[in-house]
Amino acid sequence: MFTERIWKRVEPIWSSYLEHPFVKGLGDGSLDEEKFKHWLKQDYVYLIEYAKLMAIGSSKARDLKTMGMFSELLHGTLFMEMDLHRKFALEFGISEETLEATDAAAVNTAYTSYMLNHAQRGGPEHVVAALLACAWSYNYIGKSLAEQSVEGNRYAQWIEMYSGDDFTELTNSAIELMDQLTAGKPERELAELEEIIVKTSYYEYMFWEMCETLEEWPVAKG
Numbered sequence: 092m093f094t095e096r097i098w099k100r101v102e103p104i105w106s107s108y109l110e111h112p113f114v115k116g117l118g119d120g121s122l123d124e125e126k127f128k129h130w131l132k133q134d135y136v137y138l139i140e141y142a143k144l145m146a147i148g149s150s151k152a153r154d155l156k157t158m159g160m161f162s163e164l165l166h167g168t169l170f171m172e173m174d175l176h177r178k179f180a181l182e183f184g185i186s187e188e189t190l191e192a193t194d195a196a197a198v199n200t201a202y203t204s205y206m207l208n209h210a211q212r213g214g215p216e217h218v219v220a221a222l223l224a225c226a227w228s229y230n231y232i233g234k235s236l237a238e239q240s241v242e243g244n245r246y247a248q249w250i251e252m253y254s255g256d257d258f259t260e261l262t263n264s265a266i267e268l269m270d271q272l273t274a275g276k277p278e279r280e281l282a283e284l285e286e287i288i289v290k291t292s293y294y295e296y297m298f299w300e301m302c303e304t305l306e307e308w309p310v311a312k313g
């Protein structure tokens with residue numbers, strides 16, 4: 092199976108996320124509030140672009156079953172995952188309008204542009220390759236942080252959602268879709284898809300780093 096090969100390739104990259112100070116801070120609740128708010132706002136606009144990938148996937152699907160799987164992923168992102176962001180925003184006094192109007196920072200813009208570029212140029216398998224590390228690595232982080240749960244962690248809901256059954260189910264359907272769409276594909280095409288998954292895994296690390304350093308654009312906005 093293609094995703095077994097992928098797992099071996101990305102596991103060393105994803106395990107480095109667990110050592111990242113932002114992720115560690117989420118896990119033990121010590122994460123600075125400003126850094127979390129930066130993630131919340133940046134991630135909200137990231138997810139709006141990410142959701143468009145699934146709409147593109149649905150339009151490129153070659154059968155109804157695949158179309159339905161993309162549409163479930165889209166629904167899960169808009170109404171399950173982004174609900175978590177809306178709940179945290181309420182708690183931190185950020186309005187939905189502010190969330191939605193966030194100006195995407197440099198890394199965020201580069202990451203979503205990279206994914207959308209591959210989704211638009213390729214077939215449905217390119218769309219899944221572009222979104223796979225996103226869903227799967229958050230589920231991986233959520234499950235790892237859930238194992239070392241800390242009493243009174245203010246970010247507990249984050250860990251619960253990303254490690255929970257509903258998000259795990261969504262992740263598993265993305266993994267299943269990747270395997271279905273790559274069955275019987277020649278090595279040249281598999282290598283191309285693998286490259287997308289590795290690059291998006293690097294972007295994931297850069298996104299954590301961007302939130303840790305409160306990075307926006309390298310020059311002051313005029």
Ligand SMILES: Cc1ncc(CN)c(N)n1
Binds near residue numbers: 226
């Ligand atoms: C940057 C990023 N990557 C992944 C996920 C999980 N869908 C997310 N919310 N944000």
